[in-house]
Structures are given as structure tokens and as C-alpha cells.
Amino acid sequence: MQDTPPPNTPAPVPEIASAPVHDALGLTNGGPVAHIALDGQVYVLRITRAGKLILTK
Incomplete structure (x- = not known):
């Protein structure tokens, strides 16, 4: 019998060539x-x- 993760458990995130990964x-x-703020600009x-993810200025 396979162990299944509890509901709402984030899927494992693959490593990406030394870039930080954020959930x-x-x-x-x-x-x-x-x-998210960057150089005085606020992004949503x-x-x-x-x-899906959408990033807007």
C-alpha cells in the first residue's frame, strides 16, 4: 500500500539550478x-x- 500525502500538502518542488524557490x-x-516591491514599483x-500565476505591474 502506498503512502499518500495529506490533503493540501504542496507537491515537491524540483530544484532549479541554484535559483531560490518560493511557494x-x-x-x-x-x-x-x-x-511584491522592486525598485519602488509594486507588482501584484x-x-x-x-x-495559474499572474504577475502584473
Whole structure:
């Protein structure tokens, strides 16, 4: 019998050539939106109902 992860457990994230990996739900505190600041500009990261990511300025 195989062990199955509990519901809502994030899937393992593959390593990407030494770039940091951040969990999107962690960035949004479990919600659908996060604001990200870079060089005085604020970007909006959204998680869609389909589970896709959209980053806008």
C-alpha cells in the first residue's frame, strides 16, 4: 500500500539550478494575492482559480 500525502500538502518542488524557490501560497499567506516591491514599483502576484500565476505591474 502506498503512502499518500495529506490533503493540501504542496507537491515537491524540483530544484532549479541554484535559483531560490518560493511557494506561491506562502507568498500570499494562503490567499489569492501578494504584493511584491522592486525598485519602488509594486507588482501584484495573483493565483487564479485555475491555479495559474499572474504577475502584473
